[in-house]
Amino acid sequence: xxxxxxxxxxxxxxxxxxxxxxxxxxxxxxxxxxxxxxxxxxxxxxxxxxxxxxxxxxxxxxxxxxxxxxxxxxxxxxxxxxxxxxxxxxxxxxxxxxxxxxxxxxxxxxxxxxxxxxxxxxxxxxxxxxxxxxxxxxxxxxxxxxxxxxxxxxxxxxxxxxxxxxxxxxxxxxxxxxxxxxxxxxxxxxxxxxxxxxxxxxxxxxxxxxxxxxxxxxxxxx
Numbered sequence: 317x318x319x320x321x322x323x324x325x326x327x328x329x330x331x332x333x334x335x336x337x338x339x340x341x342x343x344x345x346x347x348x349x350x351x352x353x354x355x356x357x358x359x360x361x362x363x364x365x366x367x368x369x370x371x372x373x374x375x376x377x378x379x380x381x382x383x384x385x386x387x388x389x390x391x392x393x394x395x396x397x398x399x400x401x402x403x404x405x406x407x408x409x410x411x412x413x414x415x416x417x418x419x420x421x422x423x424x425x426x427x428x429x430x431x432x433x434x435x436x437x438x439x440x441x442x443x444x445x446x447x448x449x450x451x452x453x454x455x456x457x458x459x460x461x462x463x464x465x466x467x468x469x470x471x472x473x474x475x476x477x478x479x480x481x482x483x484x485x486x487x488x489x490x491x492x493x494x495x496x497x498x499x500x501x502x503x504x505x506x507x508x509x510x511x512x513x514x515x516x517x518x519x520x521x522x523x524x525x526x527x528x529x530x531x532x533x534x535x536x537x538x
Contacts, residue, residue, distance in 0.1 A: 317341045318402050318425070320437060321394050325407035326352055327383050329431060334362035334370075336432055344370040347387055350378050360518060361467040364511040381411075388415060395424055402426070404435050470500045470512050475521060479533050488527050489513075 317340075324331050324346045337344055344366060346359075352374075363370045373390065375382055391403060402425040405412050412428045419426040429435045465473075477499040478485055486492040497509050516522040523530045 318400065319343060319398060320402045320404060320435075321345070321391075321398075322404045322406060322432070322435070323347065323387050323391060324432075325383060325387060325405065325409060328407045328409050330356075331406065331432060332356050332358045334359070334366065334432065336435075336438060337366070340369075342366075342369065345390060346370070346372050347383055347390075348372055348374045349383055350375055357471060357515065357519060358468050361471055361511060361515055364514065365467050365508075384409065384411060387412075391415070391419075395419065399424060402437070404429060406430075406432060406435075465500070465504070467508060467511055467515075470496075470504065470508060471515050473499055474512050474516065475533065478521070478531065485529075485531055487529055489524055489529060492522070492529055 320342050322337060322342060322344045324344065326346050327349045331346070334344065344363070346363065348355075363372070373386060375386060387405060387407075391405070394401065395403060403419065404426075405416065405428045407428060408430045410428075416426045416428050427436050432438075474496045477495070486495045493509060493513055496512055497504065497506075500509065500512065513522075517524060521531065521533050523532065
């Protein structure tokens, strides 16, 4: 299956959900400017769930069109590594269109979309409007089997549980992981528990100092 490389201009499009990009044929790069210091929990958890198939590219200094030039550079690098892939730029900036058109002239599959949902591979095209470079990946129909909880749901459950515990919160990293696992369910994979644990730390709700754990939790999430 053709690999789809998705380069997100986060300064231009604040993507929150990566639900459609969970397939093994997607590779995600989220480009952040120096002012993008706070990210939505949903995005952080979604990136962690993708594992090695996703990464952040952070600019250390700002400048006019600096993020656009970085995206263009990484796009060129990826094309040189896999010329048979499909390359998506997620941005409302039409300045990318000339670059996309140039790639197409070189027989390279490429597209700019204003959102993840508008990517060509998620559009069902009629024969009259379909184009050669569009590859449609249809999702499997829902089954009766219940779906496992999302990382966002596990994270929210863990936060709610810690808030309710008040002064009886876990005091060590080991007991904190065990508490999260017990709350989320023993059948939840360890990698998902690790993702929730790391998200708590990244969001500043939990601080680890050696074997000691301290908390900065909201009074309520409601």
